[in-house]
Amino acid sequence: MTLRHAVLGLLAEAPGSGYDLLKRFETAMANVWSATQSQLYGELGKLEKSGLIEVVSEGPRGRKEYAITGEGRAELRAWLLEPWAPPSPRSETLLRIYFLGEVAPVQAREYVRRYAESADELAGHLASIDESVDWDDSDSAVFGRLVLEWGKRHAAMEREWADWAVERIRTARG
Amino acid sequence: MTLRHAVLGLLAEAPGSGYDLLKRFETAMANVWSATQSQLYGELGKLEKSGLIEVVSEGPRGRKEYAITGEGRAELRAWLLEPWAPPSPRSETLLRIYFLGEVAPVQAREYVRRYAESADELAGHLASIDESVDWDDSDSAVFGRLVLEWGKRHAAMEREWADWAVERIRTARG
């Protein structure tokens, strides 16, 4: 039930069509949550049926612009305040690293090096988002920057860890 | 197809029953991947049927000890060397933070404070794992420590970020 709330949150910021939301998932939210086109349209249908969002206008090409309803906003707030437990982590990348003893040390180092590269790419991507977004002093901008900063710090941590790890693998096995 | 490889990897380290593996998911792998009991037994059945693992002995209470086969080990290595793309991040916690502008600043700060606490708890948990595990100089110990270190750095980053974020929310809105 998380995509549900991601959609409600985006529509609470500003109304939009499925297509619009998809773009927002790919850019500002890329750091945070993702959705496929298929899943998104399905969820919009369900949310409308349950009255949490509504169609506010129809445009060309069957475009339907959705907006959050009062009920939807109430649901969003309830979700934000509800007691939560951090979900158990699930990282395919870390899983591979955990088992890297199964392959030759050279290959293991190479894997970690690629990991470092992708951390750098992510850092670059986040930096470009930071530049392209027009940060005002609205609530969403404040928290958007918080989340962006989280991503930057995360990418930096990954980079540093990877450098350290490559060295560690070298000294452990040559 | 990731649980599949998590199971293969664990059985490559040492044979075990479903129950054993479940324990290992909850302890050493807690940082990395998780599985429910239900999912695990299902996957063990499928892996056995496809010949990637086999039952090596049966014990009391219907206990079945599984071991990885040659074919299974080959599959594990292929997976480790296969080209990969980092999966799109999906963090319910960050998602909530992203939308925290919907609730009162006091509540937002409180949320971030709880986040910091859970980062500390994670750090403590990882430290206790580090102490309780008997690290030899095997491959799996080398990479196990790498992954554990990743977790420690991650927890530290979250803690620092949260402190900074609380301050940021305070100055932005009082």
Add this chain to the structure above:
DNA sequence: GAGCCCATGTAATAAGTTACATGATTGT
């Protein structure tokens, strides 16, 4: 014999991915 752990399995549901399928509008 009571309680705790060991041990496995099934069924129903929810969530997410990939592929398929279609078509209108806009800008050049």
Add this chain to the structure above:
DNA sequence: ACAATCATGTAACTTATTACATGGGCTC
């Protein structure tokens, strides 16, 4: 006219969660 982008939807499949269901063995 052509290409790019806008725009929505369905079907089949895989993955993961929650709840149900059962029972043996060990220790005190």
